[in-house]
Amino acid sequence: MLPRTCLGHDSEEMLAILEPFDPRQVGVCLDVNHANLREDVLAATRNLAPRVVTTHISDNDGDDERHWMPGKGIIPWGPWSDTLVGAGYDGPFIYEVGWQKVGEPEHTLAERFAAIRRNAEELLLGGAWGADLRSYFLAMRLRTSRPRSIVASGAV
Numbered sequence: 001m002l003p004r005t006c007l008g009h010d011s012e013e014m015l016a017i018l019e020p021f022d023p024r025q026v027g028v029c030l031d032v033n034h035a036n037l038r039e040d041v042l043a044a045t046r047n048l049a050p051r052v053v054t055t056h057i058s059d060n061d062g063d064d065e066r067h068w069m070p071g072k073g074i075i076p077w078g079p080w081s082d083t084l085v086g087a088g089y090d091g092p093f094i095y096e097v098g099w100q101k102v103g104e105p106e107h108t109l110a111e112r113f114a115a116i117r118r119n120a121e122e123l124l125l126g127g128a129w130g131a132d133l134r135s136y137f138l139a140m141r142l143r144t145s146r147p148r149s150i151v152a153s154g155a156v
Contacts, residue, residue: 010038011047027053033060036075042083049087056096067098069119
């Protein structure tokens, strides 16, 4: 989903754009931060789930794109992940979070990855993302020697 003024800014418009295309060939990136600002994030996830091939995850306050670490804002991560994974999603969860604030020291890449890992482990092991996602990550670890399900991305 794209920012507010762009074409494809909510799930209904996105599905109308995608309708002529084969779902096996054209999918969407579900940007949870954007979806939460346009409509009910769970409804958007249910609507788009069959077309989702990747995600951008970050949190916000419901008013503006904040690109906060998941759990810092108002997005209901447990119900959201249960909805997406319950619909059969097995792709990546790409963190798209902002880091440096005015007056704060810059974080190293290692510090950023450590923060993402802590956040994912807290949400997964703490139960905030639900049993379906914990099972998904355990299955992914069994299938591969390196975790490939969480990717970091810096927000601009």
